[in-house]
Amino acid sequence: MNKTFAQDVLKGLTAKNKYLSSKYFYDDNGSRIFQEIMNMPEYYPTNAEFEILSMQTKQIIEALNFNGPFNIVELGAGDGFKTFKPLEFLVNNKIDFHYIPIDISQEAIDILVNRLKEKLPDLKIHPKVGDYFEILKDNRKSNYPSLLLFLGGNIGNYVEDKAQELLNLFNANMKVGDKLLIGIDLKKNPIIIHNAYYDKHGITKRFNLNLLLRINRELGADFKMDDFDFYCHYNPITGNVNSYIVSLTKQTVYIKAIDKTINFDYNELISTELSKKYSMDEISNLAKVSNFKLLTNFLDCKHYFTDSLWEK
Ligand code: AVI
Numbered sequence: 001m002n003k004t005f006a007q008d009v010l011k012g013l014t015a016k017n018k019y020l021s022s023k024y025f026y027d028d029n030g031s032r033i034f035q036e037i038m039n040m041p042e043y044y045p046t047n048a049e050f051e052i053l054s055m056q057t058k059q060i061i062e063a064l065n066f067n068g069p070f071n072i073v074e075l076g077a078g079d080g081f082k083t084f085k086p087l088e089f090l091v092n093n094k095i096d097f098h099y100i101p102i103d104i105s106q107e108a109i110d111i112l113v114n115r116l117k118e119k120l121p122d123l124k125i126h127p128k129v130g131d132y133f134e135i136l137k138d139n140r141k142s143n144y145p146s147l148l149l150f151l152g153g154n155i156g157n158y159v160e161d162k163a164q165e166l167l168n169l170f171n172a173n174m175k176v177g178d179k180l181l182i183g184i185d186l187k188k189n190p191i192i193i194h195n196a197y198y199d200k201h202g203i204t205k206r207f208n209l210n211l212l213l214r215i216n217r218e219l220g221a222d223f224k225m226d227d228f229d230f231y232c233h234y235n236p237i238t239g240n241v242n243s244y245i246v247s248l249t250k251q252t253v254y255i256k257a258i259d260k261t262i263n264f265d266y267n268e269l270i271s272t273e274l275s276k277k278y279s280m281d282e283i284s285n286l287a288k289v290s291n292f293k294l295l296t297n298f299l300d301c302k303h304y305f306t307d308s309l310w311e312k
Contacts, residue, residue, distance in 0.1 A: 006219055006257050013255075013262045013270070020211055020245075022157055022273035027214050031105075033207045040203060042195045045153050048305035049183050053151075054085040056298050061086075061095065063296050063309055064179055066145050069096040073139055074149040075132050077101030080112040082151050084119070091120050098124045098144070102135050136173035145175065151183040153305065156276040163276075167290035174312040180292065182308050187277045190236040192304070197232050197241050197275065205230035208245055208272050220256030227251055231269075239277035245270040283308055 005024060012019045026034065038046040053060075064070070074083060080101060090097055099116075103109050109127045116123055128135045139146060148170060155163050170180060197204055208230045212223040232243040247264035254261050278286070280297065283306065287294040292310035299306050 002218060009215055009219060009255065010258045010260060014260070017271065018269065019271040022243075024211055024214065025207060025273075027210075027218075030207065030210045030214070033203065033210055036203050037199075037207060040196075040199055040201060042199050044192065044196055044302075044304050045183075045185050048300035048302065049082060049151060049153070049307065050085075051300045052298050052305065052307045053082055057086040057089040059296075060181065060298060060307070060309065061090070064147055066147075068144075069098070070144050071098045071100055071139060071142055071146040072149065073100045073102065073136070073146050074151070075102055076150070076152070076154065077103050077112055078105075078108050080116060083149065084116075087116070087120060087123060091122050098126060100126045100128060100135075100139065102128045102130070102132060104129065133169060133173055136170070140173055140175060146178045148174065148178065148180045150180065151307070153183045153185040153275075155182060156185050156278070157274060158276075159274060160276075163286065164289055167286070167292070171291045171312055176312055178312050179295070180310045180312070182310065184283055184306050184308055185275070185277050186299075186304060186306060187236065187239050187279050188304055190234055193234045193236075193241060193277060197234065197243065204232070204243075208243060211272065212245065215255065219258065221253055223253050224251075234277075239279070239282070241273075241275040241277070242271065243273040243275070245272055280306075 008021060008024070012021070037043050074080075077083070087099060101109065101112055103112075106129050109129050113125060113127050116125055136148075150170070155166070158166060174180070209225055209228060212221075212225065212228060215221045216223050227248050229246045229248055230243070231246050232241055234241045247266065247268045247270075249264075250266045251264050252261050253264065283297070284294055287308070287310050292312060295309045295311055297306045297308050
């Protein structure tokens with residue numbers, strides 16, 4: 001049993017306004033459902049960022065202004081789908097660099113390394129599994145400048161002060177002149193965003209309810225899936241997509257691992273996720289308050305998403 005998970009579930013489900021952290025979405029099953037989300041036509045961030053990284057690699061590399069060899073450190077590299085095209089471009093153009101993918105999942109890193117070794121045998125790859133900051137601290141000692149990649153719009157899942165805290169930590173573990181390329185989802189027509197998150201296929205609902213299945217499995221709870229639903233709402237003023245699990249009846253759930261019975265009211269909510277969308281002004285401000293200089297925003301053709309290049 002994972003003790004931190006149990007403690008977090010206890011804290012979240014006994015709070016006045018119940019919540020569960022979206023970081024717990026990603027067990028093996030949740031990661032598979034997230035792949036399904038990324039394959040939905042309505043979930044535009046995947047294609048938008050893929051387009052930016054495939055079509056504008058040359059411009060991004062030029063904007064780095066590194067003279068000589070450099071490191072590319074990818075935080076949360078996953079299966080490496082997003083970065084394959086830029087890596088291929090760099091290898092084919094004989095640009096001297098080292099690729100350091102970091103992920104918490106050994107399995108994801110193994111898959112990534114095998115695939116890249118087969119497809120890009122000349123790539124200099126140094127995979128790392130573990131804590132971002134420990135690895136970044138080590139990388140700071142490298143003689144080469146670094147480009148950090150924090151892609152996929154993950155920053156949108158952090159509330160403002162946590163986002164700032166995380167970016168400040170990145171900053172503290174970088175050398176002056178190092179760059180950060182950060183994927184950020186932009187404010188846009190609210191219907192596009194609504195359809196990406198409140199999807200008609202019910203995949204995002206399954207993604208959220210998987211959290212209850214995980215609690216059943218790992219903490220011995222008795223959540224009944226049919227008694228809960230999913231709701232999410234986009235507020236075009238704040239840019240926040242807020243997701244919830246909704247209790248469809250007045251009910252109790254027992255969680256064995258913490259020996260606790262949780263009461264749910266009819267229509268009571270469990271807040272699960274924030275997916276914040278940014279305006280260009282908010283991005284400039286975020287860079288500034290995290291001690292970075294914003295160099296360039298690389299947008300997709302529909303202006304749905306940006307890979308924003310920042311310098312320490
Ligand atoms: C991982 N993260 C950037 C996704 C997002 O868009 O906030 C997670 C997600 N939640 C629902 N759909 C996708």
